[in-house]
Amino acid sequence: MPGNEDGLVAAGRRLAETAAPHALKSETARRLTPEVADAIVEAGFPRHFxxxxxxxxxxTFVDCVRAAAHTAEGDPSAAWVAxxxxxxxxxxxxxxxxxxxALWQRTPDTFIACGLVASGTATEEGDGWRVRGVWQYVSGIHFSDWALVACPVPAGDDGHEVRFLLLPRSAYTVEDSWFTVGMRATGSDSLRxxxxxxxxxxxxxxxxxLAGTPPEGAPRTSAVPLRAVSGLTFAGPVLGAARGALRAFGADLARRRASGPGHRVLAGNDAAAQTALARGLARTEAAGLLLEEAATAADRGVAPGPGTARLALHHAVVADLLADTVQDVLRLSGTSSHDQQAPLQRFWRDATTAxxxxxxxLEPAxxxxxxxLVAQDAFGGGTIEEGEAGR
Structure with missing residues (x-):
């Protein structure tokens, strides 16, 4: 697949090495440590697009997905925020x-947070709006310089239009509201x-x-419908979490086998553990290929409609396959892997939550x-080839 293995991708690997030793501390605090947040900026994630x-x-989308997946092998929460x-x-x-x-005149490394779900109220005032409200699930908010929030604003004839509004850090506060089973360290608290x-x-x-129609002169990656790429943002960290889980499972298997032939391997038998690991590695490789294909398609450009729906389905299938894979190896991992400091159980919780x-x-996608497909009579005859569903 096309992509640049230097730049952000290499930085993602380094970020994994930085984030991994902080993972337990970050999870306990329910937000990343300042060192990891700084490393995300240094790696180049805020400036990537x-x-x-x-x-x-x-x-490109390909490089961002690769970098996020690499980072997640160290800490999925750090990858999510990145x-x-x-x-x-x-x-x-x-x-x-x-x-x-306002965002980028000083630096392209501005750390932005976002309240993606429309909330709050806005009243018209002069050449703008007076805004109030609370937005939930704002990942990385503790380290943000600016925020975008989706808010219904007054439009003609007593109607409303949802717009994204940009606010500096001084305009909002953080409400402590993020208490979850997994992805705890994303610090996805509420913005007030x-x-x-x-x-x-x-x-x-x-x-x-939503339509992928940015202002004239925007980069090519901006001119893609949100539905075609939003899943890439979250599936990349799930891919890395699955890789991390399989590595932890494999390392545990190797240690137990090295203990001697009489040592009971994991919670099942040696054959079951090997089969689960092998199947998991193959599934994860397949999921990674499908995700990269989806990212490559987005980099080429995709219009609203069937092509966008196809990519959204790929993102969902990847996440579903990877979550099942991590669940499968956890069942064979033994009691020690459920210790709160064990990496495998954290990868499992993070992958499942993400x-x-x-x-x-998967179902709506x-x-x-x-x-x-039905709308364009794709099942009316012939075969359904890649792209025939309308890239």
């Missing part, structure tokens, strides 16, 4: 010039705005992001894709 004219990398902050650099290219300048003014030039319509994200749910 930022336009070159602001000093950004203007990078992948999210990279994706928000892409999202911010939808802002008007003034908003982009008590009273802030947002000028219209610090906003853009959500509809443009795979439950709304954009990675499957229905969406099949509906698209």
């Amino acid at each position: 930022v336009p070159a004219r602001w000093g950004g990398t203007e990078g 992948s999210v902050v990279a994706s928000l650099g892409r999202m911010a290219t939808y802002l008007p010039e003034a908003g982009q300048r 705005i008590d009273d802030a003014f947002v000028p219209k030039e610090y906003s853009f319509p959500r509809g443009a992001l 795979a439950s994200h709304a954009v990675l749910r 499957g229905r969406e894709y099949v509906d698209a």
Whole structure:
């Protein structure tokens, strides 16, 4: 697959080495340590999709997915935050010039957080809106410099339009609300705005992001419908979590076998453990190939419709396959792997939690894709080849 094994990908490997020793401390604190947050910025995740004219990398989806997966082998939560902050650099290219300048005039490494689900209230005031509200599940918020929040704003004829609004760190506070089984260290607490003014030039319509229609001159990666790429942001960390789980399982198997032929291997027998490991390695490799193919397709460009539905399905299938893989090896891992300091149980909790994200749910993605196929009579005759469903 095309991609650059230097740059962000190599930095993702280094970030894994930095994050792994901090994983337990980060999980206990329910947010990343400052050292890991700084390493995410140093690795280049915030600048990855930022336009070159602001000093950004203007990078690819393939490189971002690879880098996030590598990072997740050390700590899936660190990979999640890194992948999210990279994706928000892409999202911010939808802002008007003034908003982009506020974010990136000083540096392309601005750490952005986001309240993606529409919430809050906005009242019109001058050339902007007075905003209040609470937005949940804002990953990495503790280290953010700016935030984007989705908010319904007044539109003509007493209607409303959902827009993303840009606010500086001084305009919002953090509410402690992130108490989860997995992905604890993402620090996905709530963002609270008590009273802030947002000028219209610090906003853009959500509809443009969904359709993949950024302002003129935006990087090519910006001109992709959100549905075609949102799953990449979260599936990459799941891929790395599965790799980390298999490595931990394999290392435990090797240690137990080295103890002597009379030592009972794991909770099952040696053959069952070997089969589970081999099957897991093959599944994970297959999932990685499918995910990279989806990222490559996004880099080439995809229009709204069946092509977007196809990629969303691929993201969901990858996450589903990987979560099942980690579950399978955990069942054969033995009691010691369930200790709160054991890496395998953390990879399992993180992979399971990450795979439950709304954009990675298999059933709605499957229905969406099949509906698209039926609508274009793809089952009416011939064969369904790659891309025939409308890339």
